[in-house]
Amino acid sequence: MPTPYRYVTPVPTEAAAGLIAQVYAQIARDFGMARMPLFLTLSPAPEVLAATWAMLRESLVAGQAPRAAKEVVATGVSLANKCPFCVDAHTVLLHATGEHELAETVARGGKPSDPEHARLFAWATGTATSGQAPPCPEGHAAEHIGTALAFHFINRMVSSLLTDDLLPAGLQRSRLVRGLGGRALAKTVRRRLPQGEALPLLHGLPSGPAPAWAAGAPAGTAFAALRAVAGEGDHLLGDSAREAVVEAVAAWDGEHPPLSGWPSGPLADVAPAQRPAAKLALLAALAPYRVADADVAAWREAGGGRSDADLVRLLAFGAITAVRRIEAALAVPA
Template sequence: MSTPFRHTQPPSPKSATGRVAEVYEQISADFGIDRPPTFVVLSSAPELLAPAWALMRESLIAGPGSRTGKELAALGVSLANRCPFCVDAHTVLLHATGEHALAEQLARDEDPASAEHERLLDWGLATRVPGADLRPYPFPDEQAPAYLGTALAFHFINRIVSALLTEQLLPGGLQRFRAVRSIAGRALSRTVRRTPEPGAALPLLDDPGPGPDWAAGSPVGPAYAALGAAARAGAGLLDADDLALVHTALRDWDGEHPSAVLRGFPRRQERPGARLALLAALAPYRITDEDVAAWRRPEHSDHCLVHLVAYGAFAAVDRIESALALPAALREHQP
């Protein structure tokens, strides 16, 4: 039987108990999709699953601002990261918001007809470049925690998806057909068009801390802090030289995609762990079976691989987030 998963075999969602089952229940209620592979793939490392969901929920789904606007920003992020699975998913979700013409314009690789929509899409695209001038925001400053949280959530999710899932959103690539996209979107419309209570994902987290300044006073902050803490735990799978190599590469990264020959990446025979982490950060779609096999040892479970990929993915997110400048208007709104 075909599976959307690459390199790992996550536990069956039907066997989920405890915190994992709680996360699946909330995803079904608030996202409208039962056990989506984007989150099931993280269930091999449950400590990553809850905060990844919490960050997406509290920003994209429950955060302030237009769901259409945040879907456009997330689509821009996914285009910038070359994640076709997520690009297709956000196109379907735009159908779910009722923006059928917009969704199909973007599916045809056309510019949005609305200047406002184009600005939101372009803003999402620009977020891949650390230190890019993202202001003036194409949304009110008070909505910045939700929009920035959405962008950073999908910089993480894109990388997990590209590394560990196939590119096909639906079996057989059915998402390529307009009628299928529209029907799938309409099936989600009731859930997408309501805004659930902010903060409901935070009880799924363990003492996450307040989070960064740009999310001060918002549930997005603790969710971001929790995901960072969980993802950074993957550093324990690398030695000091590997970590120094990853840190140096990310420090100098300017948002560009690596060349076809992966110039400057460590060789898989010499530093396979550092290579996997850097690929997860900069070009997760380039991770091959050979890259994974070169690193895996009998002691390296699926839990370990998911953690290593998450470490690399969040290293890129951290590089982007640390280069954000907080506008004066946002500082004035801090409690």
């Protein structure tokens, strides 16, 4: 039977232990799905798995801001990043909130009829280019910024490591299927969950200072851990490769890279032996939907550490490098 997994073999839920099992259990409890492809595909690198889940939970799943509004942000970011898997998934979750017309409107990139949702959707789709603060009540800003940054990271990992199909044969593209899936998840999605319960999963992992936009909210602690954990993937790149990736992302204008001449231009001065890793990291940062079988094969053949865990960590480094660039440009609400 076809699976959505492209380049890694996930840790099955029945074989999970330790931190992986703890994360899987909390996902099943709080998200309502025991087998989420994104988190399964991150499982070879448990620290990336835990930090990604914590970031998602503490921004999107828990908190005070309406879940439907945050799902609008998640869908808008996913559309802007050309991540159909995530667009489909969060269309289903918007159905689960009871916002059926809104779900289908944003799934096709249309403008929501509700002015608040329309402003949030426009903000979300422009977060890589506009640098504006979210148009929402001050007390909800951290959750909306956290959701947007979470999905800038998640979209990049999903596009790199999963196929476009959430369900076999693309069944998720049917409005009927999406509506039924939403109804099945409605009870879980409409619960109001307390914040902070994912933070114990981060104990012992690298971290750093919480960002100013979080204003002390748990999403800031989760983001600090994700930033540190994913950043440690830089050890899989040589010095010239790391510098080339960081410089290319720093010069990025937030738009999708051209189809011709990229990324060979930014990587022209990288040593040939380091180029496969640099290409994967840069693709993950700026065009993850272009990661191809040949790119992963070239990286594996280049020698050194080439496990599934290494691949997850390398792609996570590229993804977080782009996310940090986006975060740095976002205005922090007063």
